[in-house]
Amino acid sequence: MPAGLIRLLLVEDSPVALALLQRIFRDVPDMEVVGVARNGHEALALIPAVKPTLICTDLHMPKMNGLELTEEVMARFPCPILVISASVQAEDTQTVFRILEAGALDIFPKPRTGLASEYEKARTNLLAKVRVLSGVTVFTHRRRSAATATPSLPPQPAGSINTQINTSTPRLLAIGASTGGPQALLAVLQPLPKTLPVPIICVQHISSGFLQGLVNWLDSSCALRVTIAAPGDTPQPGVVYFPPERHHLEINSSGQMVLSQGAPVAGHCPSVTVMFKSVAAHYRRQAVGVLLTGMGRDGADGLQALALAGSLTIAQDEASCVVFGMPKEAIALGAAQQVLPLNAIAPYLLNRIF
Incomplete structure (x- = not known):
């Protein structure tokens, strides 16, 4: 068997969806489907024999669903899990994000047959995501949310990074994240009180259809109010804002949020860089920027x-990232004044800033 081969276990009860996934992964040189299962029970029985590199699972299945499977896998056979689901309604995405909280790494919309161009785009994106996630190391303790962990790891040494900390009173907190971001956002936002004296704006790269579920999940899990921004809103203290899907979020000279369907930046709309640059232009020294886990730059x-x-800048450290891409690139630029493990970011914000 070739070294570095990605061994895939597909867990899907729909014959049509399973056939489509098998078609996507067929003849990909660095991937092999080593097992298929119709529900979580069948998958658990296969894991010891097929030893998958990555499990791709549906959400709704008979006998044992995706959430129950994830909990069992993370307790018994820790392995990277990608949720491939058609559940984009708010009530379903609540369950999707509970799966991420239980230890799954990411979500991807279930590919559909249709226009050849749409199929090829979905296939390309899915293969890229599988390649990234297959290299992630997971541990049994990921069965519980990272937000419940006790902050104990020391900050990573900053090396040549400028560590002179801005002591100006912040007026806004801006956070960016990609792969692994929902879990990381929960870990940062959950400890913050509803009396937080500043607003928070966030950009999270997420598959189409899942944003409202992310917002609802965070809103129900945090003391802060979490919502989707509306054009012209002025950010309010104690509220977390996300841009609508496929919209950049910027702050104009009047301090209002501007939402635009502009061209992707660094391959993304919304773009974290677009948001950060507008915050830098308006708030200058009176902002805090946090860059969390994610692939790319x-x-x-x-x-x-x-x-x-002159803003305070924080990057998540390598050890606590699902994918150390975006923070790594920022650190390489000397852009991060603090490099912190995920479970130390909220305590740092509360103890040192707010």
């Missing part, structure tokens, strides 16, 4: 703009 240039404007 979106947010790195934006965090550098914040640092150059």
